[in-house]
Amino acid sequence: MAANKAARMGEEVWKTRVDKVNAELVTLTYGTIVAQLCKDYENDYVEVNKQLDKMGYNIGLRLIEDYLAKSNTMRRCSNFRETAEMIAKVGFKIFLNITPTVTSWTSDSKQFSLIFEENPLADFVELPDDGRSQDELWYSNIFCGVLRGALEMVQMQVEAHFISDVLRGNDTTEMRITLIRYIDDEMPQDDD
Amino acid sequence: MTTAIPSIACLGVIGKNNNPLHIHTFPSAPSNTPILTALQFSLLLSSTLDIFAARSKAPSNTPNLSGDFGLLHAIDERLAAYGFETNTGIKFVAVVDMRGRIVSEEVAAKGMGLGLREGEMKVIFKSMQMAYIRLLQNPFFDPDEYSPPTGLGGKRITERKFIEDIRRIGETWRPGVAAVAS
Numbered sequence: 001m002a003a004n005k006a007a008r009m010g011e012e013v014w015k016t017r018v019d020k021v022n023a024e025l026v027t028l029t030y031g032t033i034v035a036q037l038c039k040d041y042e043n044d045y046v047e048v049n050k051q052l053d054k055m056g057y058n059i060g061l062r063l064i065e066d067y068l069a070k071s072n073t074m075r076r077c078s079n080f081r082e083t084a085e086m087i088a089k090v091g092f093k094i095f096l097n098i099t100p101t102v103t104s105w106t107s108d109s110k111q112f113s114l115i116f117e118e119n120p121l122a123d124f125v126e127l128p129d130d131g132r133s134q135d136e137l138w139y140s141n142i143f144c145g146v147l148r149g150a151l152e153m154v155q156m157q158v159e160a161h162f163i164s165d166v167l168r169g170n171d172t173t174e175m176r177i178t179l180i181r182y183i184d185d186e187m188p189q190d191d192d
Numbered sequence: 193m194t195t196a197i198p199s200i201a202c203l204g205v206i207g208k209n210n211n212p213l214h215i216h217t218f219p220s221a222p223s224n225t226p227i228l229t230a231l232q233f234s235l236l237l238s239s240t241l242d243i244f245a246a247r248s249k250a251p252s253n254t255p256n257l258s259g260d261f262g263l264l265h266a267i268d269e270r271l272a273a274y275g276f277e278t279n280t281g282i283k284f285v286a287v288v289d290m291r292g293r294i295v296s297e298e299v300a301a302k303g304m305g306l307g308l309r310e311g312e313m314k315v316i317f318k319s320m321q322m323a324y325i326r327l328l329q330n331p332f333f334d335p336d337e338y339s340p341p342t343g344l345g346g347k348r349i350t351e352r353k354f355i356e357d358i359r360r361i362g363e364t365w366r367p368g369v370a371a372v373a374s
Contacts, residue, residue, distance in 0.1 A: 035334075125332070126353050127332065
């Protein structure tokens with residue numbers, strides 16, 4: 001029920017309140033950033049993952065404001081499951097027009113997976129054939145940072161990381177998100 | 193009864209400084225092996241470069257806007273080379289073996305004529321161009337490394353997706369098809 005509502009809401013916002021840009025512009029811009037990072041860090045992919053996550057974090061801090069304004073939700077999500085639905089069906093929908101699948105909940109409802117059937121960032125991409133990138137680089141790692149940053153601004157500390165990626169030859173692209181705690185005080189958080 | 197129809201013997205992608213980027217050879221009937229050796233195909237592609245150069249320099253009343261060079265040269269009674277050049281100087285060459293594939297008479301009669309019309313090569317070049325565009329969109333593909341100014345020492349294309357696309361184009365094309373799966 002809640003899931004349906006979220007999907008409708010995402011659809012509605014996407015149709016009426018979002019400025020669209022050419023998808024290839026996004027794909028190529030992101031691709032260039034990742035390729036340049038790989039060059040700058042001399043193919044130290046672990047470091048590239050970190051940088052992407054950091055960039056995403058800084059985007060997330062700002063993006064959440066836009067999300068709240070566009071989605072017109074003044075109400076808090078009542079639990080983490082609802083949060084997950086909103087991320088997938090509203091958040092990803094209005095910014096990227098995709099709806100990753102929410103699945104694989106742990107029994108304590110603190111950890112779930114997002115499965116990306118499509119990923120506009122990774123269109124056309126083929127990881128470099130150097131024998132390491134396929135094991136080390138998480139090409140879309142910026143998403144993890146975005147979620148971490150955005151959720152932190154609404155008092156949720158989460159940990160997000162990819163566990164599989166079709167670019168690496170896996171069957172699916174899957175991100176694992178874990179709720180660490182609700183931040184109850186309004187003290188400024190450490191910047192990483 | 194069977195009859196032989198044209199098939200692709202070799203597809204070549206050549207960079208703007210006349211450096212080879214990718215050469216893919218395909219088996220021909222009846223032995224199901226490439227009709228020439230890799231070196232012979234390579235020489236054949238090299239020889240087409242002069243024709244590209246000559247044709248693009250030759251003054252013409254009808255400037256070639258489509259990039260399609262049509263028949264470059266007929267090598268012998270079996271082989272013929274067709275060419276296409278993009279505005280950025282990337283050349284695609286298709287070497288066709290006029291008797292490269294054996295089919296039954298009925299199949300041949302179904303609109304797939306024995307001869308080859310000029311327009312029938314367009315679909316190959318369009319598909320090759322699409323594959324090349326997709327390759328360029330890959331952020332990890334750096335075109336500069338593949339076209340050194342001297343034309344020497346450039347890298348060959350090794351991206352699996354592109355090679356797979358070219359292979360599929362060569363294998364699925366036959367005279368008269370409207371589109372090649374890609």
